[in-house]
Amino acid sequence: MTLRIERSLDAPRWLRVALPFLSLILAAILSGIVLELSGHDALGTYRQIYSASLTSTGGLTATFVYATPLLFTGLAVAIAFRMRVWNIGGEGQLYMGAIGASGVGLLLGGWSQPLVIVAMMAGGIVAGALWAMIPGVLRAYLQTNEILVSLMLNYVAGLAMYLLIYDSQSFWRDLTSPTALVFPQGKNLLPAATWPGIQLGSFTLPLGFVVATVLAVLLFMLVRATRFGFEMRVMADSPNAARYAGMRTKRTILAVMAISGALAGLGGASQIGDFGHVLDPRGLEQAQYGYTGIVVAALALYNPLAVVIVSIFIGALTNAGFALQGPSFPSGLVGTMEGIILFSVLGGEILGRYRLRFGREPRHVTPLDAAGAEADA
Amino acid sequence: MNATIPAEPTDRTDAPLLEMRGITKRFAGVVANDGVDFDVQAGEVHSLFGENGAGKSTLMRVLYGFHRPDAGEIRMHGSPVTIGSPADAIRHGIGMIHQHFMLVNTLSVADNVALGLPSSRGPLTDPGRVSERIRELSETYHLRVDPNAVVWQLSVGERQRVEILKALYRNVALLILDEPTAVLTPQEVDDLIAVLRQMAQDGKGLVFISHKVREVLGLSTRITVLRHGHRVGTLPASAATRDILVEMMVGHALAPERAAVATGEALSDAAIVGLTPAAGQAPPAPAVATTPPRLVVRDLTVPGDRGTDAVRGLGLEVRGGEIVGIAGVSGNGQRELAEAISGVRRSTSGSIVLDGTELTGANPARARAVGLGYVPEERTRDGVVADFSVAENLLLVDSTAPAFSRLGFLRGREIRRHCQSLVEAFDIRTPSLDTPTRTLSGGNIQKLIMARELSREPRVLLVAQPTRGIDVAAARYIHERLREQRARGTAVLIVSEDLDEVMSLADRILVMYEGSVIGEARPDASTRAEIGLMMAGIRPDAANAAAAARATT
Numbered sequence: 001m002t003l004r005i006e007r008s009l010d011a012p013r014w015l016r017v018a019l020p021f022l023s024l025i026l027a028a029i030l031s032g033i034v035l036e037l038s039g040h041d042a043l044g045t046y047r048q049i050y051s052a053s054l055t056s057t058g059g060l061t062a063t064f065v066y067a068t069p070l071l072f073t074g075l076a077v078a079i080a081f082r083m084r085v086w087n088i089g090g091e092g093q094l095y096m097g098a099i100g101a102s103g104v105g106l107l108l109g110g111w112s113q114p115l116v117i118v119a120m121m122a123g124g125i126v127a128g129a130l131w132a133m134i135p136g137v138l139r140a141y142l143q144t145n146e147i148l149v150s151l152m153l154n155y156v157a158g159l160a161m162y163l164l165i166y167d168s169q170s171f172w173r174d175l176t177s178p179t180a181l182v183f184p185q186g187k188n189l190l191p192a193a194t195w196p197g198i199q200l201g202s203f204t205l206p207l208g209f210v211v212a213t214v215l216a217v218l219l220f221m222l223v224r225a226t227r228f229g230f231e232m233r234v235m236a237d238s239p240n241a242a243r244y245a246g247m248r249t250k251r252t253i254l255a256v257m258a259i260s261g262a263l264a265g266l267g268g269a270s271q272i273g274d275f276g277h278v279l280d281p282r283g284l285e286q287a288q289y290g291y292t293g294i295v296v297a298a299l300a301l302y303n304p305l306a307v308v309i310v311s312i313f314i315g316a317l318t319n320a321g322f323a324l325q326g327p328s329f330p331s332g333l334v335g336t337m338e339g340i341i342l343f344s345v346l347g348g349e350i351l352g353r354y355r356l357r358f359g360r361e362p363r364h365v366t367p368l369d370a371a372g373a374e375a376d377a
Numbered sequence: 378m379n380a381t382i383p384a385e386p387t388d389r390t391d392a393p394l395l396e397m398r399g400i401t402k403r404f405a406g407v408v409a410n411d412g413v414d415f416d417v418q419a420g421e422v423h424s425l426f427g428e429n430g431a432g433k434s435t436l437m438r439v440l441y442g443f444h445r446p447d448a449g450e451i452r453m454h455g456s457p458v459t460i461g462s463p464a465d466a467i468r469h470g471i472g473m474i475h476q477h478f479m480l481v482n483t484l485s486v487a488d489n490v491a492l493g494l495p496s497s498r499g500p501l502t503d504p505g506r507v508s509e510r511i512r513e514l515s516e517t518y519h520l521r522v523d524p525n526a527v528v529w530q531l532s533v534g535e536r537q538r539v540e541i542l543k544a545l546y547r548n549v550a551l552l553i554l555d556e557p558t559a560v561l562t563p564q565e566v567d568d569l570i571a572v573l574r575q576m577a578q579d580g581k582g583l584v585f586i587s588h589k590v591r592e593v594l595g596l597s598t599r600i601t602v603l604r605h606g607h608r609v610g611t612l613p614a615s616a617a618t619r620d621i622l623v624e625m626m627v628g629h630a631l632a633p634e635r636a637a638v639a640t641g642e643a644l645s646d647a648a649i650v651g652l653t654p655a656a657g658q659a660p661p662a663p664a665v666a667t668t669p670p671r672l673v674v675r676d677l678t679v680p681g682d683r684g685t686d687a688v689r690g691l692g693l694e695v696r697g698g699e700i701v702g703i704a705g706v707s708g709n710g711q712r713e714l715a716e717a718i719s720g721v722r723r724s725t726s727g728s729i730v731l732d733g734t735e736l737t738g739a740n741p742a743r744a745r746a747v748g749l750g751y752v753p754e755e756r757t758r759d760g761v762v763a764d765f766s767v768a769e770n771l772l773l774v775d776s777t778a779p780a781f782s783r784l785g786f787l788r789g790r791e792i793r794r795h796c797q798s799l800v801e802a803f804d805i806r807t808p809s810l811d812t813p814t815r816t817l818s819g820g821n822i823q824k825l826i827m828a829r830e831l832s833r834e835p836r837v838l839l840v841a842q843p844t845r846g847i848d849v850a851a852a853r854y855i856h857e858r859l860r861e862q863r864a865r866g867t868a869v870l871i872v873s874e875d876l877d878e879v880m881s882l883a884d885r886i887l888v889m890y891e892g893s894v895i896g897e898a899r900p901d902a903s904t905r906a907e908i909g910l911m912m913a914g915i916r917p918d919a920a921n922a923a924a925a926a927r928a929t930t
Contacts, residue, residue: 225789227782234773238762243721244753245774246742 016352023348027341034336045324052323053316059323061204065275067315069094071212072267073293074300074307079219080260082302084236085253089135089150090264091290092157093128095281097268099161100127102172102189102279105272109190116193120269121211128265129258131157136257140250146257154290161281172279186279195273208270212308215263219304232256264290299345317341392455394419394582395440395471395551400449402435409435410446411606417551417582421598422573424585424614427626428848432606433586437553440584441473442466472544473553476560478536482529486522486539487511490546514545518572533706534565541572551582558592562706563876563909570596588626589877590619602626626849670694671868672718672837677727679710679717687713689892690727695837695868700859702883703872706912710892711872712754715841718870719751720744721759731837745774750835752826754842754872756819760826763815767807768796770814771829795832803828804854820851827858838862841872843882856882876908890914 032042053063073090080087104123108116135149164170166184174180174187197204223229235242235249242249271284296314300306321334395417402410410432417423425433439446442460451458453469460466466473480489487507496503508524515522520538528536537557544552554573558566573596577583587593593600597614602625609625672695681687687710695701703711716722718729720741729736734747741751753759761770772792775781781792796810805824807817814822823844830838843859844852859882862869873879879886880900887894888911896911 225787226785227776227787228785230769230772230776230787234762234765237764238758240755240759241762241773244719244741244751244759246720246740246745 019348019352020345023344024341026348027344030340030344031337034333034340038333040329040333045329048324049317049320053320057202059319061202063312063316063319064204064206064209065315066318067311068206068209068212068270068274069267069287069289070292070296070314071209071216071308071311072270073264073289074296074311075212075216075219075293075304076260076263076267077293077297078300078302078304078307079223079263080256081297082223082236083232083252083256085136085139085256085260086147087132087135087150087257087260088147088294089132089153089290090260090267090293091288092150092154093131093261093264094268094271094290095154095157095161095284096131097124097128097265098272098276098279098284099164099172099268100124100265101269102186102272105189105193106171106187109193111192113192113194113196117195117207117273120193120195120273121266124265124267124269124272125262126265128268129262131265132257132261133254136254136261139257140253158281158285161279161284165279165281189272189277193273194277195270197274206270206274208267208274211266211270212263215266216304216308219259223304228252228255264293295342299342299349301349392452393417394454396450396452396455397436397440398450398452400436400439400451401447402432402439402444403447408606410439412449413603413606413608415601415608415611417584418598419550419582420577420580422577422583422585422596424587424593424597424600425603426587426590426593426600426622427603427609428588431603431626433603434555435606436603437473437555437584437586440466441471441553467547470548470550471553472547472549472551474537474540474544474555474557476556478540480528480536480539482527484528485524486526486528486531486542487524489528489539490524490543494547510546511542514542518545518575519568520572533560533708534562534568537561537565537569538572545576549581551584552576553584553586555586556588557585558587558589559874560707562912563905566592590622593622594619668696668698670696671732672870673728673730674718675728675730677714677717677724677729679713679722679724681710681713686725687892688717688724691889691893692727693870693887693894695870697836697866697868698863699884700863700869700871700882702879702886703870703889704876704879704886704908704912705874705889707874709889711874711889712841713892714889715751715754715839715872718744718839719749719753721753742774742777745833745835748836750830750833750838750867752823752830752838752840752843754845756822756826757815761814761822763813765814766811767800767805767814767817767825768793768810770825771796771799774829775833799828799832803831803858818848818851820847820854823847823855824851827855831858831862835867837868837870839870839872842875843871843873844878845873845875876905876912880905880908888912 028046032046035042035045052059054060073094076090076093077087100123101120105116105120108119111119131153132150134153135144135146138144138149139146164172165186169175172186174185177185179185195207197206198210199205221229223233231242231247232252234245235247235252239249267289268284271289272279276283292314296307296310299314300310317338321331321338324334325331393416395415397413397415400410400413400415401408413432413436415423415425415436425436427433435444438444439449440451440460442462442465445461451460458465458469460469460471463473481492484492485504487504488502490511491502491504491507511522511524514520518541520542522531522535522538522542526535528539531539537560541552557569561569570592573583573585577598585593585596594614594617597617599611599613600617600622601611602609602622604626612621672693674691674693677688677691678686679688689710691710691714693701703714705711713722717724718736720736720739720743724737727737731744731747731749736744736747736749739747744751757763761773765773772781772787776787781788781795793810799805800807800810803824805817805828806821814825817825827840838859840859843855847855856878859869859871863884871879871882883900886898886900886903886908888896888898888908890911891914895914895916898908898911
């Protein structure tokens with residue numbers, strides 16, 4: 001007797017739509033049990049989460065502060081994984097984007113604000129894309145494993161940031177201000193290099209989030225409506241058919257890596273322009289936006305439009321987690337709740353597309369398979 | 378059509394070796410077997426005949442324990458048995474020869490035969506005794522195999538003999554052979570049929586699965602015809618004719634020449650082996666000798682997947698308005714040749730020229746741009762993206778055409794109009810343009826690929842395995858389309874392992890053996906036996922002389 005997971009092609013459409021919500025309800029119930037068992041008031045905690053992430057003063061703004069970088073890195077992962085190019089170097093590409101954008105911002109700080117902003121974005125895009133091209137070129141031409149290379153380059157990029165701020169007298173490092181003499185820090189950007197947010201009452205929508213949302217729509221169209229997207233999907237779903245059709249796989253891998261790296265790099269630029277206004281290696285490293293972006297993209301099923309929604313959701317959770325954390329509410333419990341939510345949503349997704357079956361008999365599901373059984377037998 | 382149902386057994390000793398009653402097997406909405414009755418007496422060859430997808434293999438996979446039936450009963454010697462796995466089947470004395478052999482390539486024949494059986498020496502193997510027994514069995518059944526040979530050195534026919542030896546060694550009472558002749562040369566088929574006849578004489582029951590009417594008629598005691606998972610009927614071979622069987626298989630009467638196409642038979646239906654087809658039945662060859670060749674391949678060498686050269690110094694020419702067929706036993710470089718011409722695989726030397734344009738080393742997109750149409754052998758793997766919609770697959774090789782994309786954006790409306798017209802023109806049976814291609818039948822997928830390639834109006838059309846594994850109606854349709862291309866002046870090159878298909882379609886036949894063309898034949902001047910000899914690697918000097926003599930008279 002074995003447990004078998006098989007593809008289910010006859011899942012009704014409404015189930016696919018309702019599934020994420022059912023999963024969230026399940027997660028709430030499971031988290032509630034954990035909360036009650038650990039001596040907390042489950043409903044009170046949920047009320048607190050709702051208020052901290054949405055309704056309290058500055059709560060919604062803070063949610064978008066966390067959502068913005070996740071949107072960038074989520075998009076970066078979504079586009080690459082959709083192509084089955086496993087770029088998990090979003091973290092390092094974001095660092096490089098931050099280095100590039102802050103460098104440009106410091107250099108051109110005296111220019112007019114729109115010009116500086118555009119130049120910073122370009123700096124982030126170019127730095128992130130170039131960094132991603134390293135695993136991209138190695139994968140396309142030398143068939144190296146892009147997972148390993150892009151992962152290792154994350155650490156290299158992190159060390160590069162530390163080198164610039166802590167271990168050298170680089171252009172990025174502040175060598176003059178009194179606080180910088182006590183502990184090394186980056187140069188603060190001039191006001192012209194600060195990206196203006198969009199004010200809606202007390203809520204501030206970061207410029208980066210607006211840019212990223214536009215990019216999400218463009219990415220969606222790129223995949224769905226363009227020749228490039230079509231060829232990309234062919235290569236992802238059937239490398240053999242792509243070869244048969246004469247498509248240029250290497251060029252497309254490079255392009256996808258560049259786009260992915262550019263998105264993560266722009267996320268780094270947004271960290272500098274929208275929020276930090278200074279290159280802060282430790283802050284960026286602790287945030288781990290690149291890795292969380294993988295989770296965001298997976299929850300969104302690599303659909304760029306869904307990444308927008310999921311990034312806000314994860315942003316809200318992160319924000320609420322910081323608000324909840326305190327002497328009576330350990331950060332481990334916050335992590336547990338986040339884990340339960342991810343587990344439920346991803347598990348629900350798998351059960352929606354597959355179903356469990358007990359027994360030892362191999363089954364064929366599609367007519368094609370059934371016909372294949374006849375031919376293969 | 379009257380089905381002859383054997384009387385219910387009353388006496389246990391009279392019970393048939395095998396009875397299957399009301400076997401029903403469904404796969405997610407598709408009924409592969411619907412209440413099928415089937416029985417085998419000791420000492421008979423009972424053939425299962427029907428199109429691909431009719432449910433023949435499914436029924437036997439139920440019997441061999443790969444599938445559990447949703448309904449129905451299996452009895453051996455009159456008593457009900459439950460067969461939940463191949464191990465159960467083997468315990469009940471059932472053996473099965475699969476299309477893909479279950480042999481360990483690095484072990485010797487004797488080791489393969491003894492594999493999984495207890496040894497007479499406990500934990501130690503006893504190769505001497507095993508070899509001895511294999512020699513005895515080889516002797517009895519004229520199965521020429523050296524017990525000490527290592528399997529990877531053996532030809533396909535020899536490997537099949539090892540599989541049969543395995544079954545004999547285990548003393549099976551019932552042996553299932555699933556399309557055993559598909560991979561054999563005509564001579565090997567004759568050898569196999571002789572062995573099977575003798576096994577039946579020795580009292581074993583044999584189930585012979587085939588969709589080749591000639592073999593079924595030549596070998597069987599009784600024949601059961603399946604269609605769409607139903608049993609159409611069972612009749613003694615003495616009462617069966619080609620026309621009756623084909624009619625049962627496809628469900629309606631066919632004109633004689635259609636029947637020939639449907640069963641994959643060349644028009645030499647009467648021939649069990651080696652009869653010359655009647656004059657005038659071969660397709661009329663247009664006068665093409667005067668037109669310059671459109672596809673010229675010279676001295677082509679192409680590496681195979683294992684590093685050795687699969688195609689060795691091959692040359693061929695195809696003129697406009699003719700169909701040239703490449704025949705041969707699978708694995709003699711046909712696949713690599715097709716891939717090299719289409720640009721999917723790189724050649725290491727030689728040249729490929731299409732209408733005067735050098736194609737050597739070109740990629741598939743360039744080959745298409747120059748005028749090559751290519752239908753690949755592995756259609757669901759290479760020819761389409763299985764998860765894509767019908768429309769997307771119709772677009773697969775045309776996404777860069779200006780008619781379908783502007784400034785990098787796909788032109789949805791034009792694409793849909795184009796696809797809709799192709800679906801109608803090529804009779805692709807699909808619920809909609811957005812249907813996932815994987816849900817289509819093999820025949821409809823092949824029509825889809827043909828539609829896509831022919832819509833580009835190729836000057837040279839290369840089709841690998843045009844109708845392998847697809848249903849009769851679609852196969853007939855594809856053959857008609859290929860003949861239509863010939864009439865239009867396209868140079869058509871087909872590669873097929875089905876000799877009957879090649880003989881019924883081609884104006885000239887090139888036989889490939891070990892990477893080069895061993896000989897050329899004309900379907901109206903050569904016999905199956907002559908071509909079969911070439912497929913087996915025997916130089917055609919003698920055969921050619923005979924053919925030439927016949928041609929001049």
